[in-house]
Amino acid sequence: MSEHGQLASFLTNGEQRFGLVTPKGIVDLTRRAGEWRDLRHAIEGGALGRLVDIGHRHVADHALDAVTLLPPVPNPEKIICVGVNYPDRNAEYKDGQEAPPYPSLFPRFARSFTGHGQPLVRPKASDKLDYEGEVVIVIGRAGRHIAERDALGHIAAVSLANEGTLRDWVRHAKFNVTQGKNFDSSGAIGPWLVPFTEAAQIADIGLTTRVNGELRQDDRTGRMIFSFSYLIAYISTFTTLVPGDVILTGTPTGAGARFDPPRYLKPGDVIEVTAEGIGTLSNTVVDEA
Template identity: 70%
Template sequence: MAERPRLAGFSHQGILKYGLVRDGIVDLSARYGARWPSLREVIEAGALVTLAEEAAALPADHALEDITYEIPVPAPEKIICVGVNFPDRNEEYKDGQAAPANPSLFIRFPRSFTGHGRPLVRPPESPQLDYEGEIAIVIGKGGRRIAEADALDHIAALTLCNEGTIRDWVRHAKFNVTQGKNFDATGSIGPWLVPFTDEGQIADIALETRVNGEVRQSDRTGRMIFSFRRIVNYISTFTTLVPGDVIVCGTPTGAGARFDPPVWLKPGDVVEIEAEGIGLLRNTIADEVFRP
């Protein structure tokens, strides 16, 4: 099978750009930026596949070592995350309850994520930085109350997410996890967008998380409690999805919090999230340099 095109947001010499990733990167923003300033506008125009095809024969403009990856969709209107979406994750709670009838959801802010190859930042307020490897879908065609039968038609692209979490801060209050999910640069999205063209890309693919080369999470999307179709349908019931929205679809069992004793990420660790047909998202860990 031919490799699917990969479109990334990146910065070069401090300037935000987007391009097609091959052995180097084709700077598409230099060619199409007046029409589509970022990948968000490309998504809204439904032009990801067309743009990738047009750029396939173009020469690379930058070496990959000369660019810095950014989160692929800049300033998305919404980043919505699904919790407890694999059977073993539900069993981790040991509360005797069956899998819920509806998805558990929470919101993250774009600033809480960084790009591929950049460090996740452990804040001074807590050492309990944890990993969660997930597949994320990017909405291409907006809508409200989208039927499950039509849901995949609204997906423009796939990417990966390390939905990094400050564990003790998700328990600071009774009913929410917002604080522990939104420390700056504690998670990552990327490395790129893979245009979504058929259900086979996500129907039953392997998702794996490794820390320093050790497999910590491993499962398949075919085992998700809530399918990609159901997720899009459910979320669009209460909010209008728009092009560029990112939905992070849940993590398998095996996060550091579930070890006895828990194993938290520390500076120097390397976390890799990998999924078939999408790619590999890699980040190191560093302590935040806090300057009041």
């Protein structure tokens, strides 16, 4: 658990709710903080810190294993993903050992993600489902042409992602990877949001990915080619960032496709993405029904 508090979106009795995750379970804030409809609405109101404070005044209402955790931000306007953002990951590409001048970006749809504890779905169309552990930033303050020096002031929270990828489908086209990144429930975001309070919180986060307990990815955000600040500034040059927008900031080397032979995910596998100060996002794998 983090000292900053963890805010989760979840389902219980078929109803979508939100609350504060504590060592004893989830404090349901849906009616206790009735001013906000959901966590995206609270982000728009700059209220995540207030939600944490309200939650600490109450005891848990639900056991964590009795609810279904959802991706923390409901219905984000944009989910933007960054490719090739760690030096060792860049070195995997034969066409250039030097860092690229600009980040590679692509969109994902909300339906392509599930929540913590839910299975990733290996689709009928491919057996080449791969994992990518990433740190996620969530925008809290709208902006266009945001200066890099001001960018961190636009972050509301951080989270984690497993940016699940169908490796053969990302190569279907000459220039884009979108179709291989957007199969339903092929990735996950969560388990919760940790409100962002200071630059030191994200300056050099240790990030790991384990598959069935085996360490596969291990790096630090301080080594990213494009920093959090740069990504916000660059993206806001061409699109207005709004509260609740989600940015996946890239994955380290060590994905299954880079093994010889490749080690793709299969039903029953357990993938754990862990970052200091955020927590662990854990998912299993099932085949599409």
